[in-house]
Amino acid sequence: MQPGINYIGISTAFFCHDGEGNFLFHKRSQNCRDEHNTWDCGGGQLEFGETVEEGLLRELKEEYGCEGIIEKQLPTNSFFGKTNGKKRHWLIIPFIVRIQKGEEKIGEPQNVDEIGWFSLNNLPTPMHPGVKEDMEKYWNILKKHIENT
Numbered sequence: 001m002q003p004g005i006n007y008i009g010i011s012t013a014f015f016c017h018d019g020e021g022n023f024l025f026h027k028r029s030q031n032c033r034d035e036h037n038t039w040d041c042g043g044g045q046l047e048f049g050e051t052v053e054e055g056l057l058r059e060l061k062e063e064y065g066c067e068g069i070i071e072k073q074l075p076t077n078s079f080f081g082k083t084n085g086k087k088r089h090w091l092i093i094p095f096i097v098r099i100q101k102g103e104e105k106i107g108e109p110q111n112v113d114e115i116g117w118f119s120l121n122n123l124p125t126p127m128h129p130g131v132k133e134d135m136e137k138y139w140n141i142l143k144k145h146i147e148n149t
Helices: 052-064 129-147
Strands: 009-017 022-028 042-045 069-073 077-083 086-098 112-119
Touching: 009 052, 009 129, 022 052, 042 052, 052 069, 052 086, 069 129, 077 129, 086 129
Parallel strands: 009 086
Antiparallel strands: 009 022, 009 042, 022 112, 069 086, 077 086
16 A cells, blocks of 8 residues: 555645745655656655654654754645556645754755755746645745745
C-alpha cells in the first residue's frame, strides 16, 4: 500500500524564509518518486504518532539539516496529480517557517540536486505542480507575512 496512491497521504509542507524576503527551495533529483527536476519547498509525509508540528520539524532537520521556528500555519489543501498513470491524492498541511540563512544544507543528497534562496518575485522554474498551486494560492499571505517580519 502506497500513501497518496492507495489511500490519501498526509504531508506537511514548509515555506522556509530568512526574514529578509528570501525563500528556500530545493531541486528534486531523478531518485524522487515523482516530479523530477522540479523545484520544491520542503515537506514530507507525517509519521504515525507524531503531531503535524513534530513531523514538520523532523522533515526540516532531515531535508535541510537545520532547526526552524514555526511562524504560521496556512490553510490545509489537497494535491491531486498522476505518477506513471496512477492518480495521486495528498492532504497538505503547510506552514511558514523561519530559518537562519547559512545553516541550511542538503540533508538528503539522494533526493536533492541543489538548494537555493529565491525572492517571491524571482522564483525558480520549473516548479513542482503542487508548490506552484500553493504559491498562487498563498501568494498574498506569504508576501504580507514577509513584509511584517
